[in-house]
Amino acid sequence: MDEAAQGRLRRWSALAAIAFGVVGIGAFLLGRPAHTGVPTTLGVAVAPTLADQSQPGGSVDLPMRFAAAGDVGTGGTEEAATAAAMAALEGDNPYKALLLLGDNIYEDGDPSKAQDTVFQPFADILDGGSEILAVLGNHDVDSGFGDAQVAALGMPAPWYSVTFGDVRIVALDSNRPEDPEQLSWLTEVLASATERWKIVIMHHPPYSGGWHGSDLGVRNAFGPLFEQYGVQLVLTGHDHDYQRTRPIHGVTYIVSGGAAQLRPTNLADFSVVAWSTYHFVDIAVWDDHLELRAIDHQLDIIDEVVVEP
Numbered sequence: 001m002d003e004a005a006q007g008r009l010r011r012w013s014a015l016a017a018i019a020f021g022v023v024g025i026g027a028f029l030l031g032r033p034a035h036t037g038v039p040t041t042l043g044v045a046v047a048p049t050l051a052d053q054s055q056p057g058g059s060v061d062l063p064m065r066f067a068a069a070g071d072v073g074t075g076g077t078e079e080a081a082t083a084a085a086m087a088a089l090e091g092d093n094p095y096k097a098l099l100l101l102g103d104n105i106y107e108d109g110d111p112s113k114a115q116d117t118v119f120q121p122f123a124d125i126l127d128g129g130s131e132i133l134a135v136l137g138n139h140d141v142d143s144g145f146g147d148a149q150v151a152a153l154g155m156p157a158p159w160y161s162v163t164f165g166d167v168r169i170v171a172l173d174s175n176r177p178e179d180p181e182q183l184s185w186l187t188e189v190l191a192s193a194t195e196r197w198k199i200v201i202m203h204h205p206p207y208s209g210g211w212h213g214s215d216l217g218v219r220n221a222f223g224p225l226f227e228q229y230g231v232q233l234v235l236t237g238h239d240h241d242y243q244r245t246r247p248i249h250g251v252t253y254i255v256s257g258g259a260a261q262l263r264p265t266n267l268a269d270f271s272v273v274a275w276s277t278y279h280f281v282d283i284a285v286w287d288d289h290l291e292l293r294a295i296d297h298q299l300d301i302i303d304e305v306v307v308e309p
Helices: 003-020 077-090 111-119 123-127 146-152 180-192 216-228
Strands: 064-069 097-100 131-134 160-164 167-171 197-201 233-236 242-245 252-256 271-275 279-285 290-296 301-307
Touching: 064 077, 064 252, 077 123, 077 279, 077 290, 111 146, 131 167, 167 180, 180 216, 242 290, 242 301, 252 279, 271 301
Parallel strands: 064 097, 097 131, 167 197, 197 233, 233 252
Antiparallel strands: 064 279, 160 167, 242 252, 242 271, 279 290, 290 301
């Protein structure tokens, strides 16, 4: 393992020690082979001390962090367990934002249920200062509640962008991939973005080996723009599982729709990992790379990947 990779593992281990107050949380999975099905319990890895991460003067170098979860909208016990795992991992380095990847309110998107499906389950995260960045899923709009849910969840519009330092997060309405207004807006936003990191969140996956499969309309509408303007990471839901693609023309695509319900999934020819297990995605933004971990209810890491500019 080269020095850069060793440094990445040490940084994650330090964060784990902060979050859990222990010296290890689960085996790191860089290079883990692709799998399907429910993961087995991982072993315990011993973390280096925080002194290994200290900067001059004794400060600890910590990344900007985001948490992502898709298809949360049941208000049930599995969603609550996902939120609890997220809160347990947050530790002393709070998430800047909670990224909700659509189907936020089952079955029909009725915003009167938002307290039960969003605000109450994730209260610990939101009370810590994280803001909600949500997108609309098919269940959120099919009964005509899309605009009302936009207002209820504090979204500025069905599509929008937000910046955090050197991170640009672009939220899209994948229910309307061919909308000319959205496409024109997306082109302008990506073309003018100067941030190092460009992360897109939306509901329907352009690449998926899961129950619904790839949404070719979304792929054809948005994919060329992602590639042209250097988007590094796309986070989606819709399929109730976890999947990660290999980089496709420079873009890594994640399906994270397993926060509250599960369906079977499969490895596609573009996939690296496919799990049918409850989880959320923890994203750490460093100056020179992103580190993503998919975390299950037992706080085990089911996938980990480094994304570089």
